[in-house]
Every structure is written in C-alpha cells, then in structure tokens.
Amino acid sequence: MPIPYAVFRPGKMLCPSCGAMLVRVADECHRCHFTAKVCLEKYPFQAQDLQRLIDPEERFESRDRKRINRAANQFERRFPQTAVSICITRLPKGADAREFGYWLFNVSPPKSPEAAQRRYFTLLLVIDRAHRTAAATIGYGLDTFIDDGALKKLLSSSREHFQQGHYAEGITHFLKATGKHLRDQYKEISQNAAHWQEAQLKSQSTPQHEQTTVTHDPHIVTKPA
Amino acid sequence: MPPFFATPKHPLLATLAFLFPWVALASSETAPATPPFIAAHSPEIATPFLPQPSSHVVDRRNVLSIRQRSDLGTLLHSAATKDDISIYILVLRDAPTEGVETYFTALAEQWDTQRLTAFVVCHTDEPRELKSGVHIIPGNVPTEGKLRNNLLTAANNATLFAHNQRNIPDAIEAGAFEILEQYKNILSGKPLTPPALTPLPSPASHSSKNAPTPKQQDLLPLLKEFAPAIIPVLLVAALSAAVVAFRTHRRRYIFPVPEFRYRLCAPFSGGNSARIDYRLKHRQPPPS
Numbered sequence: 001m002p003i004p005y006a007v008f009r010p011g012k013m014l015c016p017s018c019g020a021m022l023v024r025v026a027d028e029c030h031r032c033h034f035t036a037k038v039c040l041e042k043y044p045f046q047a048q049d050l051q052r053l054i055d056p057e058e059r060f061e062s063r064d065r066k067r068i069n070r071a072a073n074q075f076e077r078r079f080p081q082t083a084v085s086i087c088i089t090r091l092p093k094g095a096d097a098r099e100f101g102y103w104l105f106n107v108s109p110p111k112s113p114e115a116a117q118r119r120y121f122t123l124l125l126v127i128d129r130a131h132r133t134a135a136a137t138i139g140y141g142l143d144t145f146i147d148d149g150a151l152k153k154l155l156s157s158s159r160e161h162f163q164q165g166h167y168a169e170g171i172t173h174f175l176k177a178t179g180k181h182l183r184d185q186y187k188e189i190s191q192n193a194a195h196w197q198e199a200q201l202k203s204q205s206t207p208q209h210e211q212t213t214v215t216h217d218p219h220i221v222t223k224p225a
Numbered sequence: 226m227p228p229f230f231a232t233p234k235h236p237l238l239a240t241l242a243f244l245f246p247w248v249a250l251a252s253s254e255t256a257p258a259t260p261p262f263i264a265a266h267s268p269e270i271a272t273p274f275l276p277q278p279s280s281h282v283v284d285r286r287n288v289l290s291i292r293q294r295s296d297l298g299t300l301l302h303s304a305a306t307k308d309d310i311s312i313y314i315l316v317l318r319d320a321p322t323e324g325v326e327t328y329f330t331a332l333a334e335q336w337d338t339q340r341l342t343a344f345v346v347c348h349t350d351e352p353r354e355l356k357s358g359v360h361i362i363p364g365n366v367p368t369e370g371k372l373r374n375n376l377l378t379a380a381n382n383a384t385l386f387a388h389n390q391r392n393i394p395d396a397i398e399a400g401a402f403e404i405l406e407q408y409k410n411i412l413s414g415k416p417l418t419p420p421a422l423t424p425l426p427s428p429a430s431h432s433s434k435n436a437p438t439p440k441q442q443d444l445l446p447l448l449k450e451f452a453p454a455i456i457p458v459l460l461v462a463a464l465s466a467a468v469v470a471f472r473t474h475r476r477r478y479i480f481p482v483p484e485f486r487y488r489l490c491a492p493f494s495g496g497n498s499a500r501i502d503y504r505l506k507h508r509q510p511p512p513s
Binding site: 002003004005007008013014015016022026027028029034035036037077078079080081096097098101102105106116119120121122124131132133134135136137138139140141142143144145146147148149151152154155156159162163182183186189190193 | 475476477478479480481482483484485486487488489490491492493494495496497498499500501502503504505
C-alpha cells in the first residue's frame with residue numbers, strides 16, 4: 001500500500017522550464033503553462049533508450065566508463081529500487097538541459113513493466129557540454145526524498161570537476177553525494193512510514209464508530225492517460 | 226690456537242676453521258668455553274682439562290635476559306674478587322642426570338682449588354620441569370668434616386629455594402643469590418639459615434625491569450589460566466566486529482513506496498530536477 005505523500009514532508013519543486021514553484025499536483029505550470037505535451041512539441045525526436053550511459057560522442061574512454069559503471073553499480077546495489085542513467089551530449093542551441101532531461105525521462109519508452117516500475121526511482125543526470133550545464137532529474141518515486149534544492153546542492157558539489165572537464169570524477173562524486181543524502185534521509189523516512197503504518201493498523205483494529213475520518217488530500221489526481 | 230681447533234669434532238669442521246679462522250675466533254669470543262658433558266655420562270673417564278669460563282654466567286639457551294645476565298655477572302664477579310667465592314651459572318641444553326656432582330667437583334678442583342665454589346646448573350632439555358632443572362652443586366667439597374656438611378647443606382638449601390620460584394630465570398637468580406648468602410655465612414662463621422628464613426635479595430640488586438611487579442604477578446597466572454578461554458572470545462569479538470562492518474558497508478536501503486503525485490501530465494517524472502551552470506567565470510578586464 002503506497003504511503004501518502006504528506007507523510008514524508010517533501011520540499012518545494014520548480015517548473016523544469018521557467019523555474020516557477022509548482023503546486024504539487026499541477027497539470028501545468030501556472031506561469032509558463034509548461035506541460036509534457038509542450039515539451040514533446042519542443043523536442044520532436046525519437047527518444048533514446050534510457051541506458052546506464054548515453055554518450056553519443058563517445059567522450060568517455062573505457063577507463064572512465066568502467067569507473068562510472070562501478071559507481072553506478074555501487075549506488076544501485078546500495079539502493080536496490082533505484083536506477084542510474086547518465087547522458088553526456090551537446091544539446092542544440094536554445095535547448096535546456098533540465099527540460100531535455102525531463103523530456104528524455106518521460107518520453108523514453110521503458111522496455112518492460114519492471115523497467116517502467118524502476119523508472120519511477122530513476123536518477124537521470126544530463127551533462128550538456130555545449131552550454132556547459134548539468135541537470136539532474138528524478139522520478140516520482142524519489143520525489144519525497146530529494147527535492148529540487150537538495151538536488152541542486154548535490155550537483156553543485158561536482159561543479160569543480162565539471163569545470164575542469166573531469167566528467168567521470170564529477171559523476172562519481174555526484175553519485176556518492178546523492179547516496180549519502182539518501183542514507184541520511186533514510187532513517188527519518190522509514191520512521192515516518194512506520195509510524196503511519198502503525199497508526200493505520202490501530203485505526204483498522206478500532207471499531208467502526210470510533211474511527212477518525214481520514215481526510216484525503218483533494219489535490220491527488222489520477223495518472224493521465 | 227682458537228678453541229675450535231682444540232676439540233675438532235669433524236675433519237670438515239677443522240678444515241673450515243682453518244680456512245675461515247675469523248669464524249672460529251668470533252665463536253670463541255661470543256660463546257665462552259662451556260664444560261662439555263660428554264665425560265659426565267661416563268664418570269670413569271677422566272675429566273679433561275678445561276679453561277675457566279670467561280664469564281660467571283654462561284647462558285647458551287638465552288633463558289636469562291640481558292639485564293639479568295649483566296647484573297648476575299657483576300654480582301658474582303665482585304663476590305669472586307672480594308669474598309673469594311666463585312659461583313658459576315651454567316644454562317645448558319642437556320645436562321647429565323648422573324654423575325653431575327662428580328663432574329663439577331672435578332671441574333672445581335681444576336679451576337679454583339682454594340675457593341668456595343658452586344655451580345648453578347640449569348638444563349633446559351625438559352621444558353615441563355624447568356624449575357627442577359636448576360641444581361646448585363658445590364665444588365671443592367672436602368671428603369669429611371664440618372665444612373663438607375655446611376657446603377652440602379647450603380647447596381641443598383639454595384636448590385630448594387630455587388625450586389620455590391615461579392619460573393626458570395627467577396629460579397636461577399634466586400639460587401645464585403641464595404648460595405652466595407649461604408657461602409658468606411660459612412665464611413663468616415654464622416650458622417646456615419634454612420631456605421624459608423633466608424631474606425630475599427634487595428630489590429635494587431635485582432633487575433628491576435624484568436622482575437614482575439605485584440600486579441603483574443597477580444595477572445600473569447590469571448592470564449595463563451584463562452588464555453585458552455580469552456583467545457576464542459577475542460576471536461569471536463573480532464569476527465563479529467568484522468561482520469558488523471561488512472554488513473554496514475553492504476547495507477541496502479529500501480525506501481517505502483510513496484503515493485505518486487503526477488504533475489504536468491507526465492508519466493514518470495513531474496519535473497523534479499535541478500540544473501547548474503559550470504561555465505568558468507571570465508575575469509572582467511580592469512577599468513581603464
């Protein structure tokens with residue numbers, strides 16, 4: 001049974017296009033009206049599979065690939081629900097790494113139902129060498145554990161490596177920092193979840209007339225078709 | 226002629242000694258002459274003439290610590306020069322069990338004809354009976370008379386005293402002190418004291434470093450007693466620490482699955498993302 005969103009006290013989130021603060025369940029950005037559909041129109045391409053490492057220019061040498069793979073494997077072993085994907089490319093002029101990440105994350109078709117389930121807990125890192133920007137995007141499953149502010153901090157910790165062109169080092173450092181952040185969050189998150197489950201069990205065991213009415217968040221919407 | 230040549234045991238060794246004389250010289254310097262026990266096994270064979278050992282302490286088995294050796298050597302040397310009492314400590318690998326007294330009496334006759342002589346002999350071929358391997362044997366014992374009785378009693382007393390010690394180095398040290406005290410009593414005409422009443426040598430004369438402190442004396446037997454139990458306990462503790470460290474290192478974090486709140490009509494990610502700019506900031510030119 002999924003645990004309600006509010007149990008985890010998530011942080012604020014911003015629009016991937018304009019950076020305006022998003023209401024949790026907004027169908028579109030209230031400022032720029034950005035939606036997945038708008039994004040699709042902006043990038044009318046066939047999206048690539050969301051692999052571990054997307055490097056069309058073959059920027060990485062085999063040694064760097066091994067290093068990144070090792071770090072990603074370690075991350076996925078530590079957090080078995082998650083998947084790591086890294087894309088290093090040169091985006092066309094006017095493209096934004098954050099928007100591109102959002103597009104790639106949502107448009108790239110998962111190969112199997114398991115892959116689709118795993119996509120919710122995927123961490124995608126996009127490095128745009130043309131504009132010298134790096135962006136990280138996470139799925140709905142990790143929403144409650146890493147907010148935009150934390151992601152930005154984690155990315156900033158690798159800024160120096162990226163500036164020097166040491167992308168492999170930057171990526172491994174980012175993964176390590178993210179792993180540490182998740183480990184730090186884990187205790188509180190699991191405690192909150194346990195408390196909520198305990199409360200649920202208690203409420204189920206109490207008679208019907210004594211039960212307190214569980215107020216559902218009216219903003220929860222169903223998955224779009 | 227180096228002593229190696231004096232007793233050639235094998236022609237090859239003799240040849241080697243001839244070819245490499247410095248080896249033989251070195252061995253003669255480091256290891257003082259020790260009476261061989263070959264003759265002791267057959268007492269009817271005449272004891273060969275042997276030079277007197279250069280030191281009062283001959284520890285071939287390294288049972289005594291360097292400090293103990295040095296302290297005892299100094300003490301026995303001063304006893305030999307001042308009090309005219311010659312006491313030799315001989316720690317040997319295998320001492321004869323029969324005919325020891327005859328042998329050492331003969332040796333004492335050869336070495337010190339006029340002195341009161343005693344040998345603190347320790348043989349270490351039987352590790353379980355280390356303390357019982359310490360014997361104090363008087364030398365120059367007359368065939369009859371009061372002095373003979375005194376010497377034999379003193380040696381017995383000292384041997385008993387040595388056997389009451391905790392370990393072999395203590396036994397050797399205590400035996401040497403005891404026989405020295407007893408001989409001094411004999412020389413000064415005092416009555417011999419039984420071993421139980423003999424005062425222990427002063428702590429200053431003992432090697433302070435190697436002598437166990439009272440706390441150590443309490444701990445050592447405890448440690449020896451519990452060593453078989455302590456080692457497995459330590460092993461188990463180390464193993465559990467390693468397992469804990471390994472499990473912590475390999476720990477997996479499985480997060481509770483939250484309720485997904487779909488945003489921006491997107492199926493997998495609702496735009497939870499961040500971007501940084503890692504462009505190097507160019508320095509602005511200085512104002513003209």
